[in-house]
Amino acid sequence: MTIKTKLRLAFLLMIVLFALFGAVALTALSMVSRDIGHIAGDVLPSVVATNTINTATSNYRADELRHILSTDPAEMKRLEADLAKLRNEVAVWRARYEPLVDTPDERERYANFSRDYAAYLTSSDRMLERSARNENLDAVGMIKESGRLFDDFSDDLVALVQLAQADSEKTSKAATTVASRGQTVIIAGLTAAIAFALFCMWLVETMISRPLAGLTGTLHKVGAGDLSVEVALTDRVDDIGQMARATAATIGSVKGLTGDVGTLVDAAQSGTLSARAERGRHQGEYATLVGGLNELIETLTKPLFEVVSVMQLLSAGDLQGRMTGTYEGDLRALKANMNRSLDALVSLLGELATVAGRMAEGDLTGAVAGSYQGDFAVLKGNVNRAQERLRVLIGSVADDTEQIAAAVTETSAAARQVAEESDRQLVSLTAVAGAVSQTAQSVGEIAANAGRGRDLATATAGLAEEGRVKLAHLSGAVERIATAHDRIERIAGTITRIADKTHILSLNAGIEAARAGEQGLGFGIVAQQIGRLAEDAALAVRDIEVIVAESGATVREGVATAGEARGSIERIAEAARDSGGAVQAISAAMAQQTVAVQELVRRLSELRAGSEGNAAAAEEISATMEELARMIHRARDQVGRFRLA
Template sequence: MAFTIARSLVAFGVAVSVGLFMSIGLQQSALERLKVNGPVYEQVVYGKDLIADILPPPLFVVESYMLSFEASKFPELTETNLAKIANLKAAYDDRRAYWKTTRLPQALKDQLENDVIAKGDAFWGVMNREIIPALNAKDEDKAHGAIEQLRVAFHSHQDAVEKLVANSDAFLKGEERNAASEIVTWTIYAGAAGFGSFALLLVGLYLLRRRAIIPLDGMKAYMGNLAKGDFSTEVPYADRSDEIGAMSKAVAVFRRNALERQDAQKRETALRDAEFERERSQLAEKAAEEQIRETVIAQLTYGLEQLSNGNLDCRIKTPFATAYETLRAKFNDSMDALCASMAEIAQTSKQVGSSSAGITDAADSLASRTEQQAAMLEEATAALDEMNAKAKDASDHAGKATGMMAETRTSAEHSAAVVREAIAAMERIEGSSSQIGDIVNVIDEIAFQTNLLALNAGVEAARAGEAGKGFAVVAQEVRELAMRSANAAKEIRALISTSSSQVSSGVELVNRTGKALLEIEGQVEQVAGLIARIVSVSSEQAVAIGEINASVNALDQVTQRNAAMAVETASACRALGSQTQTLEGVVSRFQIDAAASPSRSQKAA
């Protein structure tokens, strides 16, 4: 694969980019490791947090030890100190769980879990088992004995804490030294990568000038010489396989084409001279041919002049050159054929004239009969129009009768509904009369009872003597009222009976009226059906008459067109006769040999 300038530039760009990316990557890596919250910073923070947690609490239990000792000496502080001890125990458990999940170096983490936390758990075990129960029970002897156990556990834990603090301090100092060393190392790496990228850039620019810019200047100078017309030297850099070589090959093709174009111009000049000589000889030949052609044109011109003057007997007798002899023979044959044709035209025009006269007479007769037929059709059309108008008028009257019958049927239905409502009202009146009769019966019974009560009251008043006279008068008035009520009730009963009989008669009459109205309604529906049938038949007749009328109108139009065509035909025949006469006049202008015409006609046929 050829290593072109484009590929060189690509490789150079890739190399410079790789160097820049390496420099940037090294700087970014150093920054990631040494920045805040980076790995180095995180290890230093873990060390400081560890020391902060173990000196003093929460992982260092010195405060819990002091509080328990104080509570054993001063019982009044027991509750307060126990609450503080419980808070310290919660903080201890929280930090104990936190340090198990951190990324602390494994050596410090093992020492923390196996030594400090283990001995701290032992301390808190003594605290929970011995000290807190003794303090709650306010048992001083047991508390003093437990304090001794707690003291041993505390000092053991303290030794482990001091050892871990010393190790943590040493770890912090080592991490700080490592961080400083890494800063120097990464700075050197980044500087080396940047310097290498710059050096690579300089080398690439030098190679680009040597492989591209200098050859391009050389090609520019050579192409300037080509533009001036100097094709003597070979194209430089043609042996290269890159873009410069491709350009040189293209310029070489251009130089070769230019040289070939010069050779072609020389050959074209020689051919142009030979062509000039050949054209001179051809011009001489054309002059001779032109003389012969002028002779032929003169003879043909004379013959055509005779033809334009009407002389059909003109023939060309002088022979032409071999190339034009056929033209003379064709001219003579054409004159013979034209003479025969004109003779036939003259004869045919006479025959056409006689035939057109007969056609004209027949066309005039046809036009007259067609006009008579058109007049008869117009009369038939007028009669059909009048019949159609009467049929439509009958259909309209039948439609109006249908509407009136529909209104009559509606009125009959409304009357039937009114009769039904009257029957219902009569029935309600009859029911009300029955109820009134019941009420009157009740009133009659009440009057009868009142009369009995008044009679009993009169008897009792008579028995009472003077004291009951006033009461007797009242009883007598009540009896009279009861009797009048009974009489009124009888009269009302008689009236109700009469009213009931009259209502029954009215109901019967109304029922008969309803039946009559139903019969009328049925008859009205039958009449409406008959009228609807009449309307339908009238409509069908009107449609049929309209179709007949349309057909007659169409026939009338066709007849009128036929009459017009017959008139036009007669007019055309007259025009044909006049044109035939004109044609005979035109043919008579030509000079035709009468004796030779029949033989020429037969020969042409």
């Protein structure tokens, strides 16, 4: 059985299974849709209609009661209009509901409602006539009598609502049952479909996908150059077996072709250009490809052999060898380029030999004059530029030699004069060095004295700073005492005010005690004693205020004096710091002068040593200049041998 037939059977079974599943699902959905349509088209409108009628009749009953209680004709007219609207509303909803009545119970209940409602309306008309004439007692009696009818048809409406709800629940349960069964069927169908699909997938995976994946992997390896793979499934009799056998045959052909190509490549790499592949071992395009390879090798080896022959002649010093074979395309261009290269090389080498021979004889006027391309042109330019630069260099050397000879003569005389001057400088430097050494000793003593002055100024500044800090502490303490005196003055003032108030209170108490007579006699004595104590306290406080005032003035004078002393100490400290800074600056300057003088002494020593060396060097230079003059004369004779123009 072929793969196409297997797939057709599998898809046919899946189509049948899904068709059955769809039919069952559509049946269940149609039943659920019918039940939902019944609920939406019959049950829910019935419930809405009966509830609306019940609400309208309740409002009608309430308006009747308000009509009886009202004595305003305008209010009665408005209520009568509302009652008429409610009657019309009930009539409209009854017309909507009557076509929906479809069960015996509903018809019976609705007939009872219609009978009771008609009787109620008749009673309502008579009651409204009595109420309009303000015969309220009769109207109240009639409305009480109609209450039974109202309760009866209200019960009928409630029963109709309950019947509609019961029908809705029954239909909903039926729809739920159908939906549940449909869901069960759908789940079972889906399970069966999934199981069948998984089975089909397993069959496809086992019988088709895995074998195809294996063959694909084999072909990928072959495409990547791996021809050592083994092809399985060649014993199958279906399409997979045919594909496996075709793959094995293809791999065998590719192996044979790559083997022959590898043999040719190995032979070419080893230098055996006579090797050829056997065309009869291959078929079709493979045989054509092998024949083309043989012809390609033959075409490529022929010019190579001729190039080898020409190169052998060139290596033996024979520059007349050329390629003479007949070629086409790039090989023809190779032949032409090879021959042109040899012609250019021979021409360039000939000119270079001529120029080199003339240079060997001292003639620098020759040049390479031929026309060349590429590196040959670069070589020509380099040789000509080198010869030109050599000609310029030798000419410059000749001119410089004449100038150097004259300069050497003058330099020799100058060197002798420098030697004599160096001797005189050496004597002067010795005297200066002695004077500078004495100056260095004096500067060292001054620096030591400046250092002691600096230490004294530093100690003075430290003591002044310490005095300033202690005086600052003293000033702070005096200021705190002044603050405390201010507080004491405020407290004394407060005590004075308390004593005055206490004295006034004692006077008031004495007056009250006098009014009380004998009963307040003891209290009056106590009040007198309190008054005396208040007067004594006031006198003592005044003495304290005088003392505190005097002490405060003294403290304030002390604060001012401490401030002035603090300022003086700070100025002293500042002056001490300035003095210390100046002394330190002097000390630092003297230290720098000491270092400078010592450096000057060292430099003078070095200068004296240098002068001694200069004197010796001047003598050596004089001798060297004489030898250099002799060498310059010999070089001038050698340069004169070259012909520059």
